[in-house]
Amino acid sequence: MFAIGDFARHGRVSVRMLRHYDAIGLLRPTHVDPATGYRSYDAGQFAELNRIVALKDLGFSLEQVRTMIADEISPAEVRALLTIRRAELESTVAESVARLAQVESRLRGIEGALPTADVVIKELPAVRLVGLTTTAASFTPEDIGPVVRPLCAELGRRLPDAAVRPAGRLTCLYERSQRSEDEAVVRATVPASIDAEGNLNGLEVVDLPAMRAATLVHRGPIDQVLPAWQALARWIDDNNHRSGEPARELYLDCPDDPAQWVTELQEPIA
Numbered sequence: 001m002f003a004i005g006d007f008a009r010h011g012r013v014s015v016r017m018l019r020h021y022d023a024i025g026l027l028r029p030t031h032v033d034p035a036t037g038y039r040s041y042d043a044g045q046f047a048e049l050n051r052i053v054a055l056k057d058l059g060f061s062l063e064q065v066r067t068m069i070a071d072e073i074s075p076a077e078v079r080a081l082l083t084i085r086r087a088e089l090e091s092t093v094a095e096s097v098a099r100l101a102q103v104e105s106r107l108r109g110i111e112g113a114l115p116t117a118d119v120v121i122k123e124l125p126a127v128r129l130v131g132l133t134t135t136a137a138s139f140t141p142e143d144i145g146p147v148v149r150p151l152c153a154e155l156g157r158r159l160p161d162a163a164v165r166p167a168g169r170l171t172c173l174y175e176r177s178q179r180s181e182d183e184a185v186v187r188a189t190v191p192a193s194i195d196a197e198g199n200l201n202g203l204e205v206v207d208l209p210a211m212r213a214a215t216l217v218h219r220g221p222i223d224q225v226l227p228a229w230q231a232l233a234r235w236i237d238d239n240n241h242r243s244g245e246p247a248r249e250l251y252l253d254c255p256d257d258p259a260q261w262v263t264e265l266q267e268p269i270a
Contacts, residue, residue: 001031007041011049026066027052059085098145101223119235120215124266129171129206130164131155131189138182139174141226148172151188155203159190162201166190169252173206175245187246213248213266214241221258222249225265232265244268 008015021027022039027048029039048069055065060081068078132155136147152170159166168191177183189206214236218228229247236243248266255261 001040001042004039011046024062026062098223101221119232122213122215124211124213126210127191127208129189130192130200130203131187131206133187133204135177136184136186139184145223148186151186155188158201158203162203164192164194164200167193169250172249173246211268213268216265218263218265220261222261222263228265232267236267236269241269244270
C-alpha cells in the first residue's frame with residue numbers, strides 16, 4: 001500500500017489532485033483510515049491514474065474522463081472520441097495560425113512597414129459577374145476572412161451544376177451595407193457571358209459598369225492583405241482621388257502555397 005504522498009510522487013501528480021479525484025469519484029483510494037482520514041492506494045491503481053492523466057492531457061474534461069472510465073467504453077469508442085478531439089485541435093491550430101498572420105499584418109501597419117505603393121490606374125470595362133452574396137460584421141480581417149472563404153468554396157461547388165462557364169478569374173467584391181455603418185457586403189464572383197434568365201443554380205447576376213480604378217498587386221497570403229489595402233488608400237488620398245465602390249480583389253494566381261498568391265486590388269476612383 002502507498003500513502004497518498006508516496007502514490008502522488010510515483011504517479012507524478014499532486015496530492016491536491018488526488019484528493020480532487022477522490023472527491024469527484026474519479027479515483028477512490030483503496031483504504032481510508034477511519035480515525036485519521038489518511039488515504040492509501042495500492043500499486044494496481046497506477047494504471048487507473050495513468051489512464052486518467054493520459055485522457056486529461058488529450059484535452060478531455062474530468063467529467064468526460066469519469067464517464068469514459070465508468071462506462072468502460074470500448075477501444076472503438078475511445079478511437080471515435082479521439083478522432084473528434086483531433087478535429088477540434090486541428091481547427092484550433094488553423095484558427096491560431098490565421099490569428100498569427102493577422103497580428104503580423106497589424107504589426108507591419110503599426111511599424112509603418114506599408115508596402116511600396118506601385119499603383120497603376122486602369123480603365124476597367126463593364127463586366128457581368130455571377131456569384132453569391134453574404135455580409136460580414138465589419139471590414140476587419142477577423143470578420144472578413146471567416147466569411148469570404150466558405151463563400152468562395154460554395155461558389156466553386158455550385159458552378160459545375162449551373163449553366164455558367166466562367167470567363168475570367170475569381171473576383172471578390174466589398175462594399176458598405178445600407179443597414180449598418182460597420183457591416184460589409186461581400187460577394188464571391190466570376191465573370192461569365194450569360195443571359196440573366198438562365199439556370200444559375202441559385203447564383204446571382206451582378207453587372208458592373210465600366211469604371212476607373214487604382215490598382216495594386218499584393219503578393220502573399222490573402223490573410224495579410226491589409227497593409228496593401230492601406231497603402232492603396234494612402235496613395236488615393238495623397239493623389240487627391242475619391243474612393244468608390246465596390247472594391248475588388250482579383251485573384252490572379254492561387255497556387256497551393258498561399259505565400260505565392262498574387263492578387264490585384266482594385267479600388268474605383270472618381
